[in-house]
Amino acid sequence: MSATSKPGPGTSKLSRRGFLAGTGSVLGAAALGGGLSAAHAAAAPAASRFGTPIGNGAHAQALVIGTGYGGSVAALRLAQAGVGVEMVEMGMAWDTPGPDGKIFCDLTSPDYRSYWLRTQTKAPVDYFLGFPIDRSIPKHTGILDAEDFAGITVYQGRGIGGGSLVNGGMAVTPKRENFGMILPSVGADEMYNVYYPRANAGLGVGVVDLTWFTKTDWYQFARVGRKQAGRSGFPFVFVPDVYDWNYMQQEDAGTVTRSALGQELLYGNNYGKKSLQKTYIPAAVATGKVNISPLHKVTSVSPAPGGGYTVLIDQLDTSGDVVTSKQVTADKVFFAAGSVGTSKLLVRLRDTGRLPNLNAHVGQNWGDNGNVMVGRANQIWDPTGSKQSTVPCGGIDNWTAGGAFAEVAPLPTGIETWASLYLAITNNRHRAQFTWNAGTQQVDLSWQQAWKQDGITMAKSIFDKINSTEGTIYRTDLFGVYKTWNDTLTYHPLGGAVLNQATDNYGRLAGYRGLYVIDGALIPGNTTVNPFVTITALAERNIENIIANGG
Numbered sequence: 001m002s003a004t005s006k007p008g009p010g011t012s013k014l015s016r017r018g019f020l021a022g023t024g025s026v027l028g029a030a031a032l033g034g035g036l037s038a039a040h041a042a043a044a045p046a047a048s049r050f051g052t053p054i055g056n057g058a059h060a061q062a063l064v065i066g067t068g069y070g071g072s073v074a075a076l077r078l079a080q081a082g083v084g085v086e087m088v089e090m091g092m093a094w095d096t097p098g099p100d101g102k103i104f105c106d107l108t109s110p111d112y113r114s115y116w117l118r119t120q121t122k123a124p125v126d127y128f129l130g131f132p133i134d135r136s137i138p139k140h141t142g143i144l145d146a147e148d149f150a151g152i153t154v155y156q157g158r159g160i161g162g163g164s165l166v167n168g169g170m171a172v173t174p175k176r177e178n179f180g181m182i183l184p185s186v187g188a189d190e191m192y193n194v195y196y197p198r199a200n201a202g203l204g205v206g207v208v209d210l211t212w213f214t215k216t217d218w219y220q221f222a223r224v225g226r227k228q229a230g231r232s233g234f235p236f237v238f239v240p241d242v243y244d245w246n247y248m249q250q251e252d253a254g255t256v257t258r259s260a261l262g263q264e265l266l267y268g269n270n271y272g273k274k275s276l277q278k279t280y281i282p283a284a285v286a287t288g289k290v291n292i293s294p295l296h297k298v299t300s301v302s303p304a305p306g307g308g309y310t311v312l313i314d315q316l317d318t319s320g321d322v323v324t325s326k327q328v329t330a331d332k333v334f335f336a337a338g339s340v341g342t343s344k345l346l347v348r349l350r351d352t353g354r355l356p357n358l359n360a361h362v363g364q365n366w367g368d369n370g371n372v373m374v375g376r377a378n379q380i381w382d383p384t385g386s387k388q389s390t391v392p393c394g395g396i397d398n399w400t401a402g403g404a405f406a407e408v409a410p411l412p413t414g415i416e417t418w419a420s421l422y423l424a425i426t427n428n429r430h431r432a433q434f435t436w437n438a439g440t441q442q443v444d445l446s447w448q449q450a451w452k453q454d455g456i457t458m459a460k461s462i463f464d465k466i467n468s469t470e471g472t473i474y475r476t477d478l479f480g481v482y483k484t485w486n487d488t489l490t491y492h493p494l495g496g497a498v499l500n501q502a503t504d505n506y507g508r509l510a511g512y513r514g515l516y517v518i519d520g521a522l523i524p525g526n527t528t529v530n531p532f533v534t535i536t537a538l539a540e541r542n543i544e545n546i547i548a549n550g551g
Contacts, residue, residue, distance in 0.1 A: 050093055050160060051291035053315065056326040060086040063311060063330035065298045065345070068162025069532050070519035071336030072280035073202075073539035079289035081547045086291050086330070088313060090337070091116070091158030092141055093294040094165065094268065094277070104143065104268025107390065107412060112138040114267040116145035116158045117320045123266075124155065124373060124489055125411065125421070130477040141295065141318045143268050147340060151449035152368065153489045154340055160294055162338060163532065164275040165268050167491065168392050169242040170407065171205040172529035173537075178399070182527050182534065185500040191537055199536035204274040205240045208393040209249065213238075216252055218261055220385035222394050224378065225408035225420055229396045232469045234462060236394055239407070239530075242279075243391045247272035263412050265390035273391075296326075298345065301333055301515070302354040308514065309333050332514045335497070335521070339366065342521040343434045343496025344443040346509075351436035357511030361501040363434035366445065367525020369492030370404075370426030370455045374463060374485050375411070375475035378418045382470075388412040396422075402461025403427035405529055419475055422463070423491070426455035431525050434496055452487035459485075492531050497521040499538075507542040508551050518542060 054060075061084040064071045075085045097103055098113060105113045110121045114137060121134045144166050145156045157163040173196050179188045213219050226236040243260060251261040251272065259271035269275070284290040293315075300312035308331045314322045335342040343363055350358040378384065388410040396406045406424040411417055430451035437444050467473060479486040499505060499522040507522060509515040520535045522542075527534045 050095070050285065050294065053293040053296065054086050054088065054291065054313070054326065054328060056324075056328070058086070058326075058328045060084065060328060060330040062086070062332045062334065063088065063309075063328070064334045064336055064518075066090075066162060066336035066338060066341060066519065067160045067276070067281065067292060068157070068336060068338055068519060069164065069276065069535045070539040071162070071334065072276045072284065073536055074334050074336060074516075074518045074543045075290050076280050076284040076287070077540070077543045077547060079284055079287035082289070084289050085284070086328075087293065088296045088298055089160050089162075089292060089294045090297045090316070090341075091143070091160065091162075091294065092318070093292075094143065094159045094161070102270050104264060104270050106263040107266055108263050108414065110135065110137060110267060112140040113142050114144060115140075115142040117141060118146065122146040122153065124486060124491075125375075125478050127478055127480055127483075128413070130481050139319060141316065141320055144266060149445040149447060151447045151451075151488070152445070154493050155489060155491050156338055156340060156493070160292055161276040161281060164242075165277070166266055167530075167532065168265065168390075168407070168409075169273055170392055170530040171200065171203055171240045171242050171533050173200070173240075173533050174528045175399075178528045183499060183523065183538065185505050186538070186541070190541065195537040195541045196533065198540050199533055200240070202280055202540075203242050203533065203536060204279055205242055205533070206245055207238055207240050208245055210238070212249055212252075213393065217385055217387045218252060218389040219393065220383070221388050221410055221420065222392070222408050224382050224384050225396070225422075226394060228382075228420070228466050228470055229462075232462075232465045234466075235397045236408075237397050238394050239392065241391055241393060242274040244272045244274060248389065248391070260389045260391045261387070263390060263414070269390075298337075299325075300354055301345075301349055303512070304329050307331075332516070334516045334518045335509075336517075336519040339493040339496050339520040339523075342517060342519055346497055346502075346517075347434045347436050347443050351438075355512060355515075359502060359510045361510075362497055364431070364496070365498045365501070365524040366432045366434060366447075366493070366495040367430065368428065368447070368452075368490035369494055369526050369531060370424070370428035370458070371490040371492055372424050372426065372452060372455045372459050372485055372487055373409075373479070373489070374422050374424065374459060375478045376420045376422075376463060376467060377473050377475050378420055379470065379472060380418065383416050383418055384411070384420060386414060386416045396462055398462050399427070399528060403458040404455075404462055406459065406462055407530075419478075421478070422459075424455065424459035424462070425492070425529060426458040427526065427528070428452070428455040428458070430454065431495065449488060452485075456485050456487060492527070494520050494523045494527065494531055495525045498524045504551075506545040508546070513551060516542075516546060
């Protein structure tokens, strides 16, 4: 739907003039570099000051469903333009320490904080030496959701900050020559000249100090990966990250509390990682225009009789039970619940009649970013180190020749394993569909585990050759009993409400004025690298157009 389309169902009460109010501040920020400077982030209020939970009967100029990358960008830029924003987050605030004095638990001691409403952990590496290592935990609204569908488990962050709380922080801008396959309806010039730089500045992206990298014990595993890639003729590339590398060097020196060097990442990172709770979100809250409600789950969005939208919300307790239900109204609604959350909600709203004018592209073109995991057993003279930082900093690039980019990942067990672990991103072209199942009253995903074989074949273009060169073999004890590949997971869900198909070319949902998608659901299945910088940059692009042009 274009900005000049006639108003449709749910016509907003917030006028185009309302969106334009204060836009000059956004454009002024862009002229100065557009991102959030370190000083800006440091000066923002503490991340615990998120506001008061939204009340029953409240009215919002803009309601943002989700607090991940896209939602946080939208909230900040709308607030800078003078728009009042209510953010609704299904997960916890993660601003209160547990019994150990820390907000997050570490990788080797998962507890009630680790998983979203599970009674047993479900680690991506769930076996060691052929023995299962998952353990029982109390049911709690923990930070990592391992959401199971037929054929695949999707790992997602739960809490204020979304996926930024649990990912490895690898902040990769795709190669420009690959951009056409990622977002074919978006101009590469605007992304690489304006929005990728803006996103990288806002996220606080940096690169490991190479002098320190070459000597620290904590990256021996990555140096082994670099050496072996080179001996097989593959480029090893250092990858930008959102970890505070100065802090990590202080961790190494023993002058600060260890975080990445204290086995923290997958279940949150207490100190050094620059999640959205340290960048976009505090900047948004500092405007005084943004309020965030944790443990609030949106269950319905439908056109309101007087214009705008009626939004139904369940407030949860930490057991996942509904405490109370609320009805609010919003002039504009931004879907930013992540690729899976946004797609499931939109499909259910369309097929149960709440938003029947959503088009047939909603729910389509979902992909796993080609994710597969594998381990290799190195020779005795190539130890990977008992000390391993949890933050990856490099990868092996064979995308052009073999369709694979592989992160050299840590395996921070605290003991020497002589193992190299990799998360591969591959050019797997299979795409799945979300559909409403009226019998179960659930949304299903049509992914097939057998589709992972294409990604495995692409990843083998790297690791078969390295094994041949090094005289090594694959590990078969990390993902089951005699199982080489983890072909049942993705960390990088993408698609389901694709740009210029389910929406216009800036995320306006077809069929409804004032409804938008602003997250990874817009990207059709693959970014060739870790996706969150692209999600952030696309959100920066889209929200600027929405503020300027309304609709």
